Amino acid sequence: xxxxxxxxxxxxxxxxxxxxxxxxxxxxxxxxxxxxxxxxxxxxxxxxxxxxxxxxxxxxxxxxxxxxxxxxxxxxxxxxxxxxxxxxxxxxxxxxxxxxxxxxxxxxxxxxxxxxxxxxxxxxxxxxxxxxxxxxxxxxxxxxxxxxxxxxxxxxxxxxxxxxxxxxxxxxxxx
Amino acid sequence: xxxxxxxxxxxxxxxxxxxxxxxxxxxxxxxxxxxxxxxxxxxxxxxxxxxxxxxxxxxxxxxxxxxxxxxxxxxxxxxxxxxxxxxxxxxxxxxxxxxxxxxxxxxxxxxxxxxxxxxxxxxxxxxxxxxxxxxxxxxxxxxxxxxxxxxxxxxxxxxxxxxxxxxxxxxxxxxxxxxxxxxxxxxxxxxxxxxxxxxxxxxxxxxxxxxxxxxxxxxxxxxxxxxxxxxxxxxxxxxxxxxxxxxxxxxxxxxxxxxxxxxxxxxxxxxxxxxxxxxxxxxxxxxxxxxxxxxxxxxxxxxxxxxxxxxxxxxxxxxxxxxxxxxxxxxxxxxxxxxxxxxxxxxxxxxxxxxxxxxxxxxxxxxxxxxxxxxxxxxxxxxxxxxxxxxxxxxxxxxxxxxxxxxxxxxxxxxxxxxxxxxxxxxxxxxxxxxx
Numbered sequence: 001x002x003x004x005x006x007x008x009x010x011x012x013x014x015x016x017x018x019x020x021x022x023x024x025x026x027x028x029x030x031x032x033x034x035x036x037x038x039x040x041x042x043x044x045x046x047x048x049x050x051x052x053x054x055x056x057x058x059x060x061x062x063x064x065x066x067x068x069x070x071x072x073x074x075x076x077x078x079x080x081x082x083x084x085x086x087x088x089x090x091x092x093x094x095x096x097x098x099x100x101x102x103x104x105x106x107x108x109x110x111x112x113x114x115x116x117x118x119x120x121x122x123x124x125x126x127x128x129x130x131x132x133x134x135x136x137x138x139x140x141x142x143x144x145x146x147x148x149x150x151x152x153x154x155x156x157x158x159x160x161x162x163x164x165x166x167x168x169x170x171x172x173x174x175x
Numbered sequence: 176x177x178x179x180x181x182x183x184x185x186x187x188x189x190x191x192x193x194x195x196x197x198x199x200x201x202x203x204x205x206x207x208x209x210x211x212x213x214x215x216x217x218x219x220x221x222x223x224x225x226x227x228x229x230x231x232x233x234x235x236x237x238x239x240x241x242x243x244x245x246x247x248x249x250x251x252x253x254x255x256x257x258x259x260x261x262x263x264x265x266x267x268x269x270x271x272x273x274x275x276x277x278x279x280x281x282x283x284x285x286x287x288x289x290x291x292x293x294x295x296x297x298x299x300x301x302x303x304x305x306x307x308x309x310x311x312x313x314x315x316x317x318x319x320x321x322x323x324x325x326x327x328x329x330x331x332x333x334x335x336x337x338x339x340x341x342x343x344x345x346x347x348x349x350x351x352x353x354x355x356x357x358x359x360x361x362x363x364x365x366x367x368x369x370x371x372x373x374x375x376x377x378x379x380x381x382x383x384x385x386x387x388x389x390x391x392x393x394x395x396x397x398x399x400x401x402x403x404x405x406x407x408x409x410x411x412x413x414x415x416x417x418x419x420x421x422x423x424x425x426x427x428x429x430x431x432x433x434x435x436x437x438x439x440x441x442x443x444x445x446x447x448x449x450x451x452x453x454x455x456x457x458x459x460x461x462x463x464x465x466x467x468x469x470x471x472x473x474x475x476x477x478x479x480x481x482x483x484x485x486x487x488x489x490x491x492x493x494x495x496x497x498x499x500x501x502x503x504x505x506x507x508x509x510x511x512x513x514x515x516x517x518x519x520x521x522x523x524x525x526x527x528x529x530x531x532x533x534x535x536x537x538x539x540x541x542x543x544x545x546x547x548x549x550x551x552x553x554x555x556x557x558x559x560x561x562x563x564x565x566x567x568x569x570x571x572x573x574x575x576x577x578x579x580x581x582x583x584x585x586x587x588x589x590x591x592x593x594x595x596x597x598x599x600x601x602x603x604x605x606x607x608x609x610x611x
């Protein structure tokens with residue numbers, strides 16, 4: 001635990017000192033301060049917008065990146081439009097952090113053969129992986145695997161439970 | 176535990192009755208118990224009486240009690256009550272044929288257990304043909320007390336084979352996965368669920384155990400490394416080898432009859448496709464190239480063909496290819512969802528799971544006649560059928576009250592039985608080869 005905290009602290013310092021903006025995400029003031037007007041672009045005038053430096057792990061806790069599950073319709077393996085922003089956010093993150101290996105884990109509902117469901121879950125994982133590849137993420141960074149029906153998010157036996165279990169999860173393994 | 180023969184008979188009968196009546200109400204003992212829940216009336220069962228074997232009280236478990244239980248599960252025999260016989264005959268010459276005929280027995284097995292050298296015992300059995308008023312055969316086994324159960328299974332095998340002409344399946348092992356809370360155990364047990372032993376325990380799922388042809392190893396899929404990988408596990412030495420760890424998912428191992436090759440499903444191409452790998456691990460060789468899912472391979476007993484599940488035509492159906500790969504031929508045509516094929520050891524029958532109206536049932540197809548599909552079961556969440564080594568019985572998993580249980584159905588669909596294991600969730604059964 002101590003070692004992890006130390007590691008995070010070191011990473012944070014490195015990120016803060018870095019001259020590249022790759023870990024910098026604009027933060028909007030919670031108090032609702034006036035946005036900078038378009039005319040104020042000179043070197044000495046206008047509001048300053050604060051940038052918060054974050055470690056990649058902190059970044060993964062924010063916004064779209066905090067969402068890791070892509071849900072699918074019954075018997076469907078197509079990533080629905082509503083989940084595209086999540087995949088886009090992760091593709092951008094993966095491209096900024098090419099050292100991070102990523103697992104895409106496919107899942108199904110409980111009905112039917114376990115091995116066939118493993119193959120159906122794989123199709124969902126591959127669909128998300130393909131989308132990430134099209135968005136420019138490298139092949140070596142990605143691995144699509146399946147848990148089939150073995151790892152349900154909801155253990156119920158009705159349509160609402162099954163819908164929760166038809167999904168692909170984007171997983172960043174702890175190194 | 177010492178039990179009088181009379182008491183053990185009553186206890187067995189009461190247990191069966193209780194199990195049926197109170198299945199939903201009581202917690203069953205932790206040890207698995209096979210319970211006959213339904214018998215079809217379409218076939219005549221052979222009535223056979225098994226007397227208690229004087230001297231068997233010296234054994235940890237009574238032989239006659241296990242023999243009766245085996246024959247009751249055979250799908251061929253029904254047990255005639257022998258508890259009122261007095262004195263209990265121990266030799267062929269002591270049998271009163273008219274008396275046993277009056278009880279409705281067509282056959283009678285009687286025997287005795289006597290001390291032999293080195294702390295061992297000898298069990299002698301006479302099998303009498305009541306209708307023919309003669310001896311059908313006699314045989315004996317020498318056993319250490321710890322082998323009482325195995326010996327009883329061998330006695331039941333002898334009786335079964337001498338009367339039906341077909342080898343019995345009582346001295347066989349089954350494997351299955353038991354889920355208890357967050358824990359998964361790969362269990363090896365006698366065919367009747369007795370003598371349960373855990374070969375592997377894990378906090379991650381285990382699926383698809385498959386017996387090596389000699390019964391010494393299990394191939395299976397374990398998720399212990401956070402992805403599905405195929406392992407081969409020598410169950411009596413606990414030595415295990417990761418044999419398939421390709422990028423993506425590795426699953427659905429099937430032993431070729433020569434034990435040297437495993438067919439597996441890999442996703443390195445971006446789709447689930449069939450490959451062959453050496454059973455000790457090594458380079459995969461691709462067997463199928465389809466645009467869809469190919470999985471659940473299983474070899475024909477002659478090793479020439481592989482049956483598998485594919486959705487290349489839309490919904491999942493069963494197909495066959497040469498074991499070397501090549502063009503696939505479709506095998507199942509009725510319904511929109513047919514999965515999990517297994518060929519009977521005699522090569523005549525294909526068992527699989529068929530979905531109709533949301534219900535998953537074990538079905539069979541006569542491979543020789545290329546014929547009609549026949550639904551065997553009346554349960555609705557059936558999974559993973561596998562044949563007894565003599566092809567006469569099919570073991571499968573089904574679901575009762577949200578919990579996985581094991582069940583058996585005779586290959587003609589006439590006899591249905593259920594195996595209950597207290598509290599646990601049971602899945603993925605696989606019937607092992609003939610014991611030695």
